[in-house]
Amino acid sequence: MADTVKLPEDSFKPISADDRTALDSEKIAAPSLTFAQDAWRRLRKNKGAWISLIVLAIVFIMAFGSIFVSPHDPNAVNPSYANLPSKIPGIGINGFNGTLVQAGQRVDAYKQAGASNLHYIMGTDYLGRDLFSRVLYGTRISLIIALVATLFDLTIGVTYGMFSGWKGGRIDTIMQRIIEIILSIPNLVVIVLLILILKPGMTSIIIAIALTSWTNMARLVRAQTMELKEQEFILAARTLGERPMQIAFKHLLPNLSSVIIINTMFTIPNAIFFEATLSYIGIGISSPQASLGTLLNDGQKNFQFLPYQMWWPALVLSIIMLAFNLLGDGLRDAFDPRTKE
Amino acid sequence: MAKYLAKRIFYLVLTLFIVITVTFFLMKLLPGTPLTNQAKLSKSQIALIYEQYGLNKPVWQQYLLYLAGAVRGNFGTSFQFSDQPVSYLLSSRIGPSLQIGLQAMIFGVIIGIIVGSFGAMKQNTWVDTSATFVSILGISIPSFVLAVLLQYYLGLKLGWFPIAEWGGFIYTVLPTLALGATPLAESARFVRTEMVDVLSSDYIELAKAKGLSRTGVIYHHALRNSLIPLITIVGPLAVNIMTGSMVVENIFSIPGIGEQFVKSVLTNDYPTIMGLTIIYSFMLCVVLLFTDILYGIVDPRIRITGKAN
Numbered sequence: 309m310a311d312t313v314k315l316p317e318d319s320f321k322p323i324s325a326d327d328r329t330a331l332d333s334e335k336i337a338a339p340s341l342t343f344a345q346d347a348w349r350r351l352r353k354n355k356g357a358w359i360s361l362i363v364l365a366i367v368f369i370m371a372f373g374s375i376f377v378s379p380h381d382p383n384a385v386n387p388s389y390a391n392l393p394s395k396i397p398g399i400g401i402n403g404f405n406g407t408l409v410q411a412g413q414r415v416d417a418y419k420q421a422g423a424s425n426l427h428y429i430m431g432t433d434y435l436g437r438d439l440f441s442r443v444l445y446g447t448r449i450s451l452i453i454a455l456v457a458t459l460f461d462l463t464i465g466v467t468y469g470m471f472s473g474w475k476g477g478r479i480d481t482i483m484q485r486i487i488e489i490i491l492s493i494p495n496l497v498v499i500v501l502l503i504l505i506l507k508p509g510m511t512s513i514i515i516a517i518a519l520t521s522w523t524n525m526a527r528l529v530r531a532q533t534m535e536l537k538e539q540e541f542i543l544a545a546r547t548l549g550e551r552p553m554q555i556a557f558k559h560l561l562p563n564l565s566s567v568i569i570i571n572t573m574f575t576i577p578n579a580i581f582f583e584a585t586l587s588y589i590g591i592g593i594s595s596p597q598a599s600l601g602t603l604l605n606d607g608q609k610n611f612q613f614l615p616y617q618m619w620w621p622a623l624v625l626s627i628i629m630l631a632f633n634l635l636g637d638g639l640r641d642a643f644d645p646r647t648k649e
Numbered sequence: 650m651a652k653y654l655a656k657r658i659f660y661l662v663l664t665l666f667i668v669i670t671v672t673f674f675l676m677k678l679l680p681g682t683p684l685t686n687q688a689k690l691s692k693s694q695i696a697l698i699y700e701q702y703g704l705n706k707p708v709w710q711q712y713l714l715y716l717a718g719a720v721r722g723n724f725g726t727s728f729q730f731s732d733q734p735v736s737y738l739l740s741s742r743i744g745p746s747l748q749i750g751l752q753a754m755i756f757g758v759i760i761g762i763i764v765g766s767f768g769a770m771k772q773n774t775w776v777d778t779s780a781t782f783v784s785i786l787g788i789s790i791p792s793f794v795l796a797v798l799l800q801y802y803l804g805l806k807l808g809w810f811p812i813a814e815w816g817g818f819i820y821t822v823l824p825t826l827a828l829g830a831t832p833l834a835e836s837a838r839f840v841r842t843e844m845v846d847v848l849s850s851d852y853i854e855l856a857k858a859k860g861l862s863r864t865g866v867i868y869h870h871a872l873r874n875s876l877i878p879l880i881t882i883v884g885p886l887a888v889n890i891m892t893g894s895m896v897v898e899n900i901f902s903i904p905g906i907g908e909q910f911v912k913s914v915l916t917n918d919y920p921t922i923m924g925l926t927i928i929y930s931f932m933l934c935v936v937l938l939f940t941d942i943l944y945g946i947v948d949p950r951i952r953i954t955g956k957a958n
Contacts, residue, residue: 485660492664492937493930496892500914501926505678581791585896588793589911608797612805622794630789 347566350642357638360631367628371451374444379429382445383596386436392417394431394439394616408614430620433606439617442598443624449599450625453514454579458572460518461525466568468522469529470556474537480530487523495520499582500591508591517579525571532567536560566643573636577629584625600625657941661934668930669719669923673712676919702726715923724924729916735924739906743928745815746898746905750890752825757832757886758879764833765840766872772845780837787834792893796827796900813902824901828893832886839882843875880944887936891929 341349352358374382393408395418408417418426430439472483490498499516506512536542536559545555580600586592587601595602600621607618690698699705702725703714718725724735761784768780800823804812810822847853848871856866894907902908906925913921 488660489664489667492934493668493926494888494891494933496895497910497926497929500910501672501675501922504914504922505675577789584791585793585892588896589899589914591914604794611797611801615801618794618797622790622798626790626794629791630785633785633788 347639347642351638354638354641356634357642360634360638363627363631364635367447367624367631368451371444371448374441374448378441378444380438380441382437382441382598384437386432388436389426389428389432390434390436391610391614391617392428392432392436393614394429394620395427396429431614431616433617434610439603439620442603443600443621446598446600446603446621447624447628449510449593449597450580450583450601450628453510453517453583453599454576457514457517457521457579458575460514461522461575462568462572464518465522465525466529466561466564469526470533470560470564472526473530473533474552474556474560476534484530487526490520490523496582496585499586503586503591508594510593510597513583513586513592517582521575521578521582525568525575528567528571529564532564533560536563566639570636570640570643573632573639577632577636580625580628580632654942657938661938664934665927665931669716669927670712672923672926673715676923677708679917679919702728719927724927725920727918727921729913729918729921735920738909738921739924739928742904742906742909744905745903746894746907749821749824749828749898749903749905750887750894752821753828753890754832754883754886756825757829758836758883760829761833761836762840762872762876762879765837766844766867766875768837768841769844769848769875770867772848777841780841784834784837784841787830787837790830792827792830793896793900795830796824796897799823799827800900813900815903820901820903824897824903827897827900828890831889831893835882835886835889836879839879840875843878844871847871847875877944877947880940880947883940884933884937887933891933 351361394404396404402414407414409415410417428438428440430443433439433442468483472480498520499513502516502519503512506515542555542559545559550558583592583599584601584604587599588605590605593599593602603621604618604625607614607621611618696705703711706714715725722736724739727733727735727738730738764780764783768777771777800812804810804823811820812823814820853866853870856870861869891907894905895911896907897903898905898908899911906928909921910925912918913925
């Protein structure tokens with residue numbers, strides 16, 4: 309040690325407050341984000357998904373808000389105002405101004421019915437019920453069916469998938485065979501058979517959809533569980549003597565949450581679609597209850613002359629499906645940035 | 650390969666057996682009788698009718714008889730149409746359904762491939778955006794809404810195609826379009842994602858570096874490799890078409906099995922419902938088996954026999 313470093317005396321003094329701020333300004337660091345914050349940030353960047361989220365929020369608020377505030381009673385029959393086209397005050401475009409073509413002439417249907425001072429945003433149906441209120445009501449029923457069915461299928465699918473993936477071996481093989489058998493019958497056929505046994509109605513539709521659509525969730529959750537259970541933190545938990553139930557809730561479920569949320573976003577539109585199909589065929593919701601499917605079925609009968617009666621429910625149904633699909637895509641990209649190129 | 654095939658066929662038979670058993674006992678649980686006006690019939694008449702359809706025997710005997718019949722393709726007699734065997738009813742109706750289903754599948758997948766690969770090639774341009782939009786729209790609009798719109802605008806307003814009934818090829822155009830929308834959208838989405846992946850891989854770089862033309866790279870290298878995984882979604886698409894056909898066939902009054910299924914459900918025609926359920930799952934099983942085998946043949950990287958993962 310020939311050279312000894314001579315440090316000046318003042319380098320051992322505490323730095324002054326001025327110097328400290330000068331040092332901080334050189335720091336380059338973004339605030340550290342949690343996984344959820346990060347996903348949320350990415351979701352907001354995705355325009356389609358963000359708009360879908362807002363649209364869905366509006367649809368939910370309107371559909372469920374209509375329990376308390378509805379423009380008209382969705383079931384109030386008023387034959388003298390039957391089949392009025394949509395009329396939105398202030399809009400003069402044909403199709404929204406309450407006029408309709410009758411015997412080759414465009415006439416004001418509201419004047420004919422003696423209701424010039426009234427306006428129905430989406431018009432009325434063949435019994436004079438306000439279509440807007442009915443669409444809100446139908447959307448609510450469709451959403452309730454889809455959400456409850458999805459909730460059930462979440463529970464069945466996640467439990468089944470976790471159990472199968474965790475146990476592995478023979479139990480896993482048998483459980484997967486069962487799923488394959490269920491998958492080898494088209495879902496709608498099974499749903500129809502179940503509804504026949506349970507008698508048509510809202511509860512049986514929910515049960516039928518829930519009992520058939522969990523397979524996809526179970527498969528995804530199983531695959532993810534098999535991957536997770538090999539990882540060190542699960543091994544650590546096992547070594548520490550945690551019970552499988554505790555591991556499932558504390559360690560597996562949080563790590564599975566993104567898969568579960570994404571898949572739910574695709575299960576909901578599927579359930580809405582199944583419900584609409586069933587009601588459209590005529591074994592779904594029965595009157596006076598209405599869903600988007602029954603509204604479509606009613607509207608389709610008069611489509612040639614009163615096309616708006618089908619356009620409105622079709623539009624609402626398509627928008628809901630579109631929004632869920634876009635949101636699902638956005639969430640997938642947000643939770644797993646690797647999938648996005 | 651032979652061992653794998655034997656195993657798969659064994660599973661297919663087992664699946665069908667379970668499907669038959671479950672549907673049979675489900676049908677026995679169903680409320681209501683097949684008699685339209687039970688109150689108007691005397692006891693002896695009911696007994697005669699029950700004997701005609703074999704409903705007077707104990708359930709286990711009926712089950713064995715049904716199973717024995719099903720193996721030979723005999724699904725009993727329809728309740729709705731007297732003296733009409735279910736197998737005859739179905740075999741005369743399966744043709745139109747198969748034709749429309751296959752046409753919809755082929756049309757949807759081919760257009761989907763074109764739309765999807767254009768989207769991937771012109772990534773992040775307006776072409777890509779509109780391709781994505783088409784595919785999202787195709788998934789979001791239910792086939793029965795599309796069917797009614799097509800029927801009205803192309804059929805009635807423009808008069809290009811017949812609005813309903815069953816005749817020559819021209820009658821199949823609208824149902825094919827309505828049913829093909831979802832396969833189109835799904836495959837476009839799928840091909841786009843795959844192709845974007847493939848286009849950024851090393852062998853595409855190599856092909857470009859070798860000086861191959863753009864079309865050569867796309868056609869020989871990119872397209873082929875992105876199409877292979879498409880086989881995996883053929884099964885789900887088949888399910889989608891089967892489901893859609895039940896409503897679409899009704900809208901266009903096509904004498905197919907989908908329309909018959911809805912009719913039988915509404916008239917409590919149990920033997921026909923059972924026969925149709927079995928036919929549907931048989932078709933689906935065959936499609937799934939076929940696609941699995943095809944996948945192994947087309948892509949040598951996937952060895953069927955050692956499916957370790």
